[in-house]
Amino acid sequence: MQVFNNAPAFTVWKTYTNSVDNMRQSMSKLSSGLRIITAADDPAGLATSERMRAQYRNSAQAARNVTNMISYIQTGDSWLQAMQDIMGRMAELAIAANDETKSDTDRDNLQAEFAQLQSEVQRITSGSSAAAKYNGLELFQGGEVTLQIGPDTGQVFSAASLDLAYSTATALSTGVQWSNLWNSSFSIGVASNAGTAVNKLNLGIDYISEQRAILGAEQAREGHTLTALRNYEDNIRAAESRIRDVDVARETTNFTKYQVLTQIGTAMLAQANALPQGMLQLLG
Numbered sequence: 001m002q003v004f005n006n007a008p009a010f011t012v013w014k015t016y017t018n019s020v021d022n023m024r025q026s027m028s029k030l031s032s033g034l035r036i037i038t039a040a041d042d043p044a045g046l047a048t049s050e051r052m053r054a055q056y057r058n059s060a061q062a063a064r065n066v067t068n069m070i071s072y073i074q075t076g077d078s079w080l081q082a083m084q085d086i087m088g089r090m091a092e093l094a095i096a097a098n099d100e101t102k103s104d105t106d107r108d109n110l111q112a113e114f115a116q117l118q119s120e121v122q123r124i125t126s127g128s129s130a131a132a133k134y135n136g137l138e139l140f141q142g143g144e145v146t147l148q149i150g151p152d153t154g155q156v157f158s159a160a161s162l163d164l165a166y167s168t169a170t171a172l173s174t175g176v177q178w179s180n181l182w183n184s185s186f187s188i189g190v191a192s193n194a195g196t197a198v199n200k201l202n203l204g205i206d207y208i209s210e211q212r213a214i215l216g217a218e219q220a221r222e223g224h225t226l227t228a229l230r231n232y233e234d235n236i237r238a239a240e241s242r243i244r245d246v247d248v249a250r251e252t253t254n255f256t257k258y259q260v261l262t263q264i265g266t267a268m269l270a271q272a273n274a275l276p277q278g279m280l281q282l283l284g
Contacts (some may be wrong), residue, residue: 009272014272016265023258026251035246045106045243058151064227066148073219076139076162079132080212083164084205086117090246091201093117097194106215109110111189118182125164140164149225151232160214178207 028037036042036049047120095109096102124131125140132139142163149157165179180186188194 009269012265012268014273016262016269019258019261019265019280023255023262026258027257028245029251030255031250033246033248034244035251036244044197049240052236052243055151056236056240059229059236060147062150063226063229063233066149066222068231069145069147069149069157070222070226072134072137072145073159073215073222075134076132077215077219078211079139080208080215083121083124084212086121087201087205087208090114090117091198091205094188094194094197094201098190098191098198100191107189107191107194110211111187114188115184118184118186122182127165130165149222150229157225159218160211162211162215164211178204184229209212242263 011066029035032108039046068091093110093114097114098108103108123129130138130141137145141167142161145157145159149155181200184191186200187195188197
């Protein structure tokens with residue numbers, strides 16, 4: 001029996017310390033909800049988890065980019081709808097003016113409204129103060145809008161370039177120049193001119209319809225992209241969770257085990273420390 005070195009007490013203390021450390025780790029995992037708190041817990045798992053976290057964060061931002069693009073397209077389509085309404089009214093006025101039972105005064109009155117509608121289209125589409133804008137960007141003065149729509153490099157989308165500015169002679173597929181529809185020499189003050197105006201305006205309305213079809217197709221595509229991004233993010237989050245998040249049921253079992261071992265270790269440490277007391281009986 002030794003007094004200077006209490007080997008049984010040291011052995012119990014070592015086991016007790018390990019149980020306390022394991023219980024503390026288990027408590028940290030349960031309180032944080034994470035299985036991997038530091039790199040030492042699972043180095044390979046941590047690396048995979050961080051890569052997945054970057055992917056779903058990037059996907060979430062790409063999805064926000066896509067929603068911005070959808071809003072951009074919807075804004076453009078709303079302005080195009082307004083322009084079609086204006087052009088439809090202009091065609092009505094032109095048909096009304098192509099009537100020789102009307103007096104010159106009647107046609108002058110029709111031309112007055114016609115000219116105002118021409119000016120309104122110019123105001124919407126042309127110049128630095130053009131009304132058709134999204135977040136300060138001109139919608140109908142040419143130039144593509146490019147944005148990243150995926151979590152990785154190269155996953156980008158460019159919106160169609162729409163050039164409807166009055167000052168730019170954008171040719172329609174029919175050969176009618178867009179800018180000519182808003183030129184001051186284009187009027188309905190004379191019956192013969194009014195008949196020609198109807199045909200040109202109908203062609204212009206068809207042209208706007210083509211542009212709206214392009215925007216509609218782009219919006220539909222962006223909608224599919226948004227759905228795919230959200231599904232991808234959901235799947236990556238689930239996969240990352242299985243790697244990094246704690247299994248509460250299993251960890252609760254571990255915590256209970258280490259808690260019991262710690263309590264037993266405390267009791268055994270007291271017993272081990274009491275062993276040298278037997279030497280007093282030999283001395284007595």
